[in-house]
Amino acid sequence: MALIAQPFRHPDSGIYYLRRRVPGDLRHIIGKTEIRRSLNTRNHQQAKAAFAVAYAESERLFNDARQGLYLEHHQPEVPAKPLPASYLPARIEASIKLSEALARYVQSISMSGRSEYVSRRHAVDYSRAVKRYMTDMGDMPIAAIRPSHIHAFAANLIQPENANVKPLATSSTRLLLARLSSVLAFSVDSGLIEANPVTASRIHKRLGSGKPKRRLDDNRGYTWSELVTLFSHAEFQRLRTAEGRPGNAVFWIPLIAAYTGGRREELAQLYVEDIHQHEGNSWFIRVIDDRPDKSVKTDSSRREIPVHPDLIALGLLSLVQGREPGTRVFPQLVKVSDGFAGIISKSWRPITQRCGVYQAGRNPLHAFRHSFKTLAREHGIPKEVSDWITGHASGHIGDSYGINPLSRMALEIRKLPSIAKAAGLLPSV
Template sequence: MGRMKFVQRRAGRYEFRFPLPDVLAGKPAPQPWPDSMAVLVNARTGRFKTELIRSLQTTERKSAERKVLAHIADAHRLIDQAQRYLREGPPKSITPDQIAAMAREHEIHLLSQDELIRERGLGLNLAVEIDLAEEDERPHDGLGMTDDDLDVYRLGIADLDQNVRAQSAKMRAGEAISSFVNRAVEQRGMTLHPEDPAWRQLEHAFIKAQRSAFSGILARLEGDEVPTPARPSEPKGETLTASLTLWAGAGGAGARKPQPSSVAEATRAVRRFVELHGDLRITAISKVQARAFRDALVKLPKALPVRLGRLPLPELLKQDLSKYPRRNAQTVNKTLALLSGILARAERDGFFEELPAWSNPFHVGFDVAPAEREPYEPFSTAELQRLFSSPVFAKGERPLGGRGEAAFWFPLIGLFSGARRTEIAQLKIGDVRAGEGGIWYLDITNEGADQNLKTVSSARSVPVHKELIRLGLLDVVAARAKTQPQTAPLWPEFAAPIDPKVKAWTKWFGRYLGIHAVDHSAKTFHSFRHTFKRACREAGLSEEVHNALTGHSGGGVGRRYGRERRADGTLDCGISLPRLQAEIDKVSYRDLKLLIDKS
């Protein structure tokens, strides 16, 4: 396993080194700069640091890689805050209503804590402790306060009350009040400028709230009934799980719906969020909670044994997960994007109309390094030669994980059509058919109940390459058509539901590829698509043509002009089948020798 990013060994110990992005590194920091982000700025020069460096306090690599995850999450959080501050300037001050609500919540908290303390008691009984032998001591029963409890507690509250009265008289908050204010601001995900008058307004409001609470507690200690005020009612609106259902349903016939695989992933993401925070009303979800969820995802591996995968997220985070491969930033961002999409749909439906300043809390994804954004690379000729000289192709072997003929045909179809793995897996017998001029083509569509496409432009007709015909693909189709209807799956092992079977097959192919051809994270089944695109350019195909073959949406709105409806009712892509046939047959891999055993 390669060394983890941002971990460096120096003088025998490991340290965290995190480069700041170019928009910050070395640039002057606006003054005054918020204290909460002061760690990003060199106090001597007044400029942003070029990198964050922190000791991980260990000489063990595995320990360093566990510890660094929290530092990575914290660094991304700080950089997100700094970029937002530079982009938007100092946040607008909070409203008087917000200040009143926060102070009221503080008073309710103090009165609630008082109820708990007096209900359970402190367990003091000085007479028993002085007069009785050790063997006669009796534990406190926890049923209210003793006389000694009451005396000590009354003295403590009176002292606190005098202290807060002095703060009120001086109009200056003490350390305790300031810490309560800081915590309340942080919990709500707010960032106030150090000079914002709201700080003093909040401190004064909290002093008044604390005085009111202590007055009520002292009255209670004299036997008066002082009820704890009710907490503010829950925000109105749908819960996150209810919003997931609305998003997945997506309307009636003809409405564009999320892919089943996306719905499944979003369902898992919502389940994990609910495990961490509860099934919150969507209007109550804050960026603080979204960041906490994001930082929890960072700590999870990309795959887990079933027994661990079933644990709730808080319990799972307590386990030692260091031996499992780590989840990358792109995966975390994908999960956040799904949750963001659920809330974006709710916003279109009007659930946030009463919150005019609402912004999507799940827009807290990581900035992914440019080198990681497009990880796939085309196969080299040598890698293709090793693959197609391996046992599946040269000896006719059919491993169990390869699901029969899929092990043989999926890579070949990918190489000579650029089709995605799911597009190949979901083909029906009738999706390989002859069209204009007797030209055989793959009808890549989402017309079937269990067929889905990545984008609208993915629907297309791809002529069967002459090399696939030579290798016998049409014979496979004809053999299946003799015993099965046209709507049956072309590949028997890929009956619905397809998604889990495609994922399992992909894992098998990744292992097979690593053993026989190339073991590199940038080389996967999707590399066939990149390989085909490169071969199209090498063969001189225009971008318009090879986009039509691969289902890419380049070319603007004009690309959809000129489409004709075929005899079977389907639309072409604006380029005739004969032209596409002539163009795709130009694609070749000149130095690749396919010595295929189809037996």
């Protein structure tokens, strides 16, 4: 029994593709063994609709090839009818330049189903990477880009020939090359070029590991004593009533992060209605990208986070009670290029330095996410529950079935020790 053709989902990117083998008798005409086209979406329903169109186009391609209507460089005498650009062979569109490939890539981003803000930010970041290549190497035809060009580009990023240009760290160079590679991979998927020159260059192997090897004494999160030091410090406690920008957000966001493991941007973008009561009168923080100015990092990031009783006792609800729905919890935070929370990070780092807990290589705000996971392990919160709370995908297919019971999460969060009492923010019983 023949299998029904289905969209192929890329295991890393999650983007769906049409993948179809070229019949053996047509491979010498088409010049490929497989047709591969990006469907430009991670949504399965959207992919099924786009797949039907792409599959029909591939059928027309095969029919044209059988009828001698396929345009090929070794058959110039055959009059060919125009073919859809979506399946023209690479040789026909080899002359397009990198700037045009970038424009097509940016246009495809709007089909991904992401929020407007995420799509816009994605376009800005990836455009910046490609434009840096064009500044250094020129707006080349994409078919002319060779691995040697990629190596020369990487070398100039790390050691610029122009003394006035600031060199990039290896990690920043890797990120920029990865974004350039994504645009060129899209060009491969679109049939514009045969191979990705960034991948072919093996430049990432030459640059070494993207992350340093983990040492046994390497702790990316705060220890218990460091948490107590931070939250008991007089400078931190005065921030509770701070006004202006960023104001009291520098008091609340680190505290909420310590008790939830939430990401800085997830907390900085909250709306009043995102802090709400659920079954059993327990309070939860909803993380969701339901507005143009809200985003999530991954699909598993959309979640409900139980609120620890300490946060209620500290007055978290005073931030939302009596406030109009549709307003943000921290209205003083303004969204700029690095999101709402960039100013929080800039304000928090010097506080950690003055408290004596700053550690080079440790992200002062993201460290709370690591601390939460450590405390959860130490105090018996099961891994699957801490993953639900922090929005970490387990990678096990069985975990995608069913729902995460909120009552269980609300019960387990109480196992966390009281940082606020240890730091003197709440009276000890």
